[in-house]
Amino acid sequence: MKASQFFVSTLKEAPADAEVVSHKLMTRAGLIKKLGAGIYTYMPMGLRVIRKVEAIVREEMNRAGAVECTMPVVQPGELWQETGRFEKMGPELLRIRDRHGRDFVVQPTSEEVITDIARQELRSYKQLPRNFYQIQTKFRDERRPRFGLMRGREFTMKDAYSFDRNPEAAKASYQVMAQAYRRIFDRFGLTYRAVAADSGAIGGDLSEEFQVIAATGEDAIVYCPASDYAANMEKAESAPPTGPRPAPAQAQTLTPTPGKATCADVAALLGVPLASTVKSLVLATDTLDEDGNVTASQVWLLLLRGDHDMNEVKVSKLPGLDVGFRFATLAEIQSHFGTEPGYLGPLGLLQPVKVVADREVAVMADWICGANRKDYHITGVNWGRDLPEPDLVADLRNVVAGDPSPDGKGALAIERGIEVGHVFYLGTKYSKAMNATFLAEDGKPAFFEMGCYGIGITRLPAAAIEQNHDERGIIWPDAIAPFTVVICPIGMDRSEAVKAAAGQLYAELLAAGVDVILDDRGERPGAMFADWELIGVPHRVTIGDKGLKDGKVEYQHRRDSAATAVDVSQMADLLRSKLAV
């Protein structure tokens, strides 16, 4: 490609609404152009990146035996009513009425449509396993779209759906996809981690997220540097405490802590480690009658070490809390604890509550908690002596860096990631809701066992940039760069020698299948270099009269701090070897 025949458009300044570096750089480099909140045009330079991402995904999906189709963007509401998602999804689901007043949605995913196709097309177990995928426009009406392509409203997703005859076969299909995802992410040339994720009501370990590692990532990722353990924060188990509970050594003492409503403040005031304090979280569960009216409520007190945070996913699975919990109201707190949040604790309650202690809290002695009296805490609290053992002891907390790995192979570390892929075993959730069956080997109808597998095609370039950039701009991995090589001729309009050398290298690289752009726009060197550094083309060749006199041109990788002189006759070979073409 010659730059004069392409569309190169860069900006000095990032738009005012760009908060993250990928959004800033994608806009400045002319990859995307905002049309509305969370809605972007993929400009020619950006579309090249997206097409390369698509091509890698497509190749590996095909290799893994998935078959591509394209489902409609606009989908009938009735199908979405079959699974209840038409109502359940809330305002994120963009709903439309057509000219005849019929309900439609703009697809956020396509479980309903593909299950509808499967129940019509896959009639026998002999047609299974089957995996359909599409790379197609999606829409989620985010309440607060931001971060450019990172959390847009319109986006492109690769979504795949597997259909199997039984759970074992479905799990095998899942593993095939998980492996394909590893190949895909390897090929992107990004640093990523596949982490175990929560699989919701289905259970088991068949849910993994593919996270591109970046300091700016929204998600906390837990991993063990000494083993292959990796999970997202929701999912990561904390290892059970090792030692037994120490014997009480202190007396229970009411201690004034005026205005100190947090564990951190109390620990600082008393000069004790934060880990010796216990925080109280008050939840509630409701019993409903047939009409959905609340007939009774139960108040729960969760106790966590002061330096730990509650993990809502873990809590949502505890017996009694798995019906769905909420935070207690101020009235409930007052009526049970007799005081306001900030000074709550398990001692001296006005009404009984269910006490759930994190495993770490259950092995503490001489701990500190709120006194259920404003401006007071109690120190030297001990289980058994001062209060009964908790009703339930469980893993309630997010892990923290340094926690022992649950596989016993070292300490956990935490880093940030951007989720760009997810593989998920669905079981029969959708097939049962939509009565999607096939004839099993025994001649009876059976529900499809399903899996779903997504990759955020347009999110991936943003994640790649969050991971790979510097103060001058983007640094693309070769595989998804808009162009792999840029040739920058200096004074091409004045020098026949430069023009000839640039033209010859360009032709040689094209012939070798290298995705090269020749910058023939006639820009001055400074502006030209700044453009390509901003755009992030990984390999640059500079050709000028000065070097050519000695038969030299310059090579510089986008990460190199300086250029290297190379014999003009060697440059094509050098690039071919670097690019392995």
Added chain:
Amino acid sequence: MKASQFFVSTLKEAPADAEVVSHKLMTRAGLIKKLGAGIYTYMPMGLRVIRKVEAIVREEMNRAGAVECTMPVVQPGELWQETGRFEKMGPELLRIRDRHGRDFVVQPTSEEVITDIARQELRSYKQLPRNFYQIQTKFRDERRPRFGLMRGREFTMKDAYSFDRNPEAAKASYQVMAQAYRRIFDRFGLTYRAVAADSGAIGGDLSEEFQVIAATGEDAIVYCPASDYAANMEKAESAPPTGPRPAPAQAQTLTPTPGKATCADVAALLGVPLASTVKSLVLATDTLDEDGNVTASQVWLLLLRGDHDMNEVKVSKLPGLDVGFRFATLAEIQSHFGTEPGYLGPLGLLQPVKVVADREVAVMADWICGANRKDYHITGVNWGRDLPEPDLVADLRNVVAGDPSPDGKGALAIERGIEVGHVFYLGTKYSKAMNATFLAEDGKPAFFEMGCYGIGITRLPAAAIEQNHDERGIIWPDAIAPFTVVICPIGMDRSEAVKAAAGQLYAELLAAGVDVILDDRGERPGAMFADWELIGVPHRVTIGDKGLKDGKVEYQHRRDSAATAVDVSQMADLLRSKLAV
């Protein structure tokens, strides 16, 4: 591709709602699957065809210097309000409100968005010419979607938009696109015709439709077999009459024609040629005040030869009628003609009307028209003698087969076509509405001169099928077939020889870059052949034990009535030569 790893799904019966052959065959061959009215999933077999169409379009658009981008499917209503299309487009435009109550549309085309991009990105004449295109999902909420992909609601279109500094440059850009379209349609391997189309208010000849010729086409196409004249029916001019008007030979006579309200009936009753009768069409135009209320109306009488039809586009451009016309009401007809339609004519009017005669009517003598009296016509009518010369003489009619070509090079013929492409010079229609300017060479802002260029990507396969099919199914041209070659092994599971020969040919063809599918499903020969004939793969190789004994396999083109025995060692070469790979 091996069929066992692909998704082959055929149906014996077409769906009840399929009216046209392409809809029937695309559904039966498993290319598409209906999701809702006018909304289809492109199944794996169909998507392959669409991808090949896209690839050809993309290659030729790139070759012609257009640059690909992707504009959003969901577009803000405000932009559409700038051009007035948000209101004007009526219910065909699918409108959405997002969660914040803001108006959006699902794009039917993208003039507004690309003009918005141009007014931001193209600041100087130095950046022109520029042509952006996309291949993207579109939606038109057709009142009556039907004919499968031929008139669907959701579809894929390639839409390109050119921006130029002046009309001459814009016309040059238009010609570049028109040439690219010819290359594209040549490559599809279809019989097509580029025909002049009406260019609306802009005038000139810079509007062409690309019509795939098919007996079932919706559009009438006019062409001259002896020259390169071709136009759609709306646009096709009739040549002016040659001879002068003959002198009157008959007396004007009131003739009873009881119950004969059409020219055809009258001609039959009187035993005269239809071409000696004149039909009367009554139109009206309204004068409006500032508030849009009608303050006055003018009635028009259009006179056409009994064997001719009115051309609304031509009539809409006549002076006085170009403000917008309607058919007259029954009350207006009664008050001016004193009778009801069926017996109208230009003689003996109650109130004056403007009389417009088609050029052919203006040179008639001794003609027959309604008497403005029920059940009566007048014969022997003559201009000048019986009534004044018409207020206006013009080309009002559709041409008919046998009319002289307007280029004077022979007689016109008419055939049917399916419009799959359109190139159009827009002028400054959108740039003026959206105040989209660039700095011209004189340093002053100037409006972009634009063109737009569409290809119905998902309509094209349907048009190809309308043109190329037989009672057994589809017959694809090589370029857009889902697979170019199918290998059908007979008894592959029983015969090692068949399996080996099929596997070897498959590998050889793959290596040669042939898009081949090996049918390893184990279907019986009859079902296997029926499937591939229905699907329409153009080249078939059959491999069986019987032939292999003599070192032979069979080749059959989808259009051949019988197979040809070919040496197994020659088959790959034969296919390579047929496919020119």
